[in-house]
Amino acid sequence: MTVIALRKSVIKEIIGKRCYEIMHNGSKPIEACPLLKSKTMEKTEKVEYFEKSLNRHFMGCITPVLSEDGRIKSYIASIIDITETKIKENKLIKSREAFLNMLRETDHSYKELKEIYKAIILSFANAIDAKSRWTKGHSERVTNYAIAIAKEIGLKAKDIETLRIASLLHDIGKIGTYDVILDKPGRLNDEELALVRMHPVKGEEILKPVRQLQQIFPIIRHHHERIDGNGYPDRLRGEEIPFFARIVHVADSFDSMTADRPYRPAPGKEYAVSELKKYSGTQFDPRAAEAFLRVLDKSDISTALTV
Ligand SMILES: [Fe+2]
Incomplete structure (x- = not known):
């Protein structure tokens, strides 16, 4: 893991710790850990997760770095805060749902109108025959x-x-x-x-x-x-x-x-x-x-x- 951007005091705190201890305050790996997956699949893995303690959404990305003989020698890990994107995505999902609900309601009203129309035609026919x-x-x-x-x-x-x-x-x-x-x-x-x-x-x-x-x-x-x-x-x-x-x-x-x-x-x-x-x-x-x-x-x- 690259720690160039971190302060020295922070570096001391994280050295020797497991990634899930640092990032998720956990004692065991999170489900669908991208590092575990990346180790098995030998390719870049991503995972989205919600960090309760920070109330933020993150995307973790692990990319294996291969040596000349094709073996994994290290990993590049990056964590991106995707909270804003998630909020926008949720808003979009909500407005899509609202739009679909509106379509359903319109369809229902249209069917109701059609029924009324049919009933009026029949009433007219009955009025003629009742003459x-x-x-x-x-x-x-x-x-x-x-x-x-x-x-x-x-x-x-x-x-x-x-x-x-x-x-x-x-x-x-x-x-x-x-x-x-x-x-x-x-x-x-x-x-x-x-x-x-x-x-x-x-x-x-x-x-x-x-x-x-x-x-x-x-x-x-x-x-x-x-x-x-x-x-x-x-x-x-x-x-x-x-x-x-x-x-x-x-x-x-x-x-x-x-x-x-x-x-x-x-x-x-x-x-x-x-x-x-x-x-x-x-x-x-x-x-x-x-x-x-x-x-x-x-x-x-x-x-x-x-x-
Ligand atoms: Fe007639």
């Missing part, structure tokens, strides 16, 4: 059918989620339609029919302030358009109609044909299937209709497509 006993469960069933079509076609999860929200809210415009019209037991007159046919436009208007839902606006507006251009409100044709709106149209029509209405009992599944086949390419998008026919062929709609 009339004839439409009870309609939005949810249409959603299940639309998702089944989307999966059969092989749409991506992100698109299926868009379709799910659009299907749940497709009739939101009916909130502004008089209950007496929705519940009317007989056929609707021209004026009443015109009012009902306003619901896709009203639906788009209701949702317009919710910028985050803008990708579903066209689906809401055009879910009653027909491939042959005889639908409403804009009489769009074929490819002009957004594809997801064509899917919702198939799902919506199927549910209308398999559910009772105030003016008629449900025509039933057999009839609905024959109508899907008959009007595929004129009223219905063939790709969506054929996908749904395959789904219906494979499943029992009363169980497999029900939540």
Whole structure:
């Protein structure tokens, strides 16, 4: 050990003593003693330790000095006070932890917001269906059918989620339609029919302030358009109609044909299937209709497509 920097009185005190007696006030070597390690490994060894009596952190470093024949003839020992570095390191660890905690909290809040968002969408769907006993469960069933079509076609999860929200809210415009019209037991007159046919436009208007839902606006507006251009409100044709709106149209029509209405009992599944086949390419998008026919062929709609 080099003792050039030490005073003579100090030199007297340390001569003949073991390093651990001088540095750690101990009677035996510290655990992971770098000198012991260096002796075995024959290379520089470092160790960080906290000296309680001084309340400081140190780094001990031992480097063996080899003779010409390769044997260790002495060691160079250095001790560096690393307390300041340690304090900075601890501060960094703490701020990193705080940052990670903040990220975790943000993630938690984001998930909570997402849950609230989902619940609000469902509440809206329930509010639409509660308008009339004839439409009870309609939005949810249409959603299940639309998702089944989307999966059969092989749409991506992100698109299926868009379709799910659009299907749940497709009739939101009916909130502004008089209950007496929705519940009317007989056929609707021209004026009443015109009012009902306003619901896709009203639906788009209701949702317009919710910028985050803008990708579903066209689906809401055009879910009653027909491939042959005889639908409403804009009489769009074929490819002009957004594809997801064509899917919702198939799902919506199927549910209308398999559910009772105030003016008629449900025509039933057999009839609905024959109508899907008959009007595929004129009223219905063939790709969506054929996908749904395959789904219906494979499943029992009363169980497999029900939540
Ligand atoms: Fe509708």
